[in-house]
Amino acid sequence: MKHGVILAGGGGHALVVAGSLRRSGRAVVGFLDDDPAAVLSLEPGSAEHLGPLSQIERCASSGCGVVLALGDVTLRRRVIDAHAHTLRRGSAVVDGTAMVAAAVSELGAGVYVGAKAVVQVRASIGEHAIINTGAIIEHECRIGSNVHVAPGGVLGGRVTVGPDTLIGLGARVLPGVRIGSGCVVGAGAVVTGDLPDGARVAGVPARPI
Template identity: 40%
Template sequence: MSVLVVGAGGHAKVVIATLRASGAEIAGMLDDAPEASPVLGVPVVGRTEVLSSHAGQAVIAIGSNRVRQRIAGEYPSVAWATVVHPAAVVHESVALGPGTVVFAGAVLQPDTVVGRHAIINTSATVDHDGDIGDFVHVAPGCNLSGGVTLGEGVFLGVGGAALPGATVGAWTVVGAGGVVVRDLPANVTAVGIPARPLARP
């Protein structure tokens, strides 16, 4: 398959490497920044507006959950590619939504469901029956126990973890190394062990 990569920043490097490892052809990159330059030899061939007439597949290679949500919403007719590194372990019962990327060393265990445009980053693990929402970013080295639910747009920082059955509400951010031992509400930032919401100013 030939895939157009949306975004020309640091996250795009890992997406491009994953595409190449999976045997995909890269059609070029799109970026709205005038200073955008080639990444790993892949040229910038236009702005994101090219998606409105793009007939092939594309993937959003941008780490920001909100930006991925915006771009996906602006171009709903695009054939969004689901990209899995061959060094990831994804059980055959796992369901991956369009636009989702799974990086090297990640492990997704049986009956996990991952929504649209999610990122399962390098060496992250999601155990059985995980429910990972749209536009979620599970950062490198995270470990989710069985039956964990991450609502839409959740960001789980580097090295974070969640205990069995825990739920994190939509658009909540869990800081690096945070451990979710009980349910967290939506739209908060939580840090620490156990992860607790920061007091609002």
């Protein structure tokens, strides 16, 4: 197998990640997905389906880099836990149109920073987090592992987000707020106060649902 990048995932988020990789000159040689007819296989000039997600170690041993390209937080966590050693060796993928400050504290293994996203000074982004298209992470934020900040989400300065949390499309989190692990913040919500682990909120201001 030739050297390049293999995507772990073949759905819509994989299409987005593949676009970022290709624009940066990195070849996508194939993808792993439990569905061989996943949407990535339908793309013009599509990558080859190389097998189910369980084949991550085999593909990594071939000399290719493996990039986690699943958008669903729960599924991502299962794959991360099953293949932690291999995925921890993966590099971050930063779209060429994103702005990541030179003084970012941490950009963990397997992080994806999408098109026109912004990660500001002294922010810390944990392993396998997704900072999706147009999202803004302001100064001194602390983003845990496997957090997904969906397109257009905005986190004010010094926000803390625990692992495995989803910040929905266009949601806003005010400066200094602490959000626990495993939370879901609905699309368009405005979070004005701290949230405990497992909270599910929506609305303006955000309230439990």
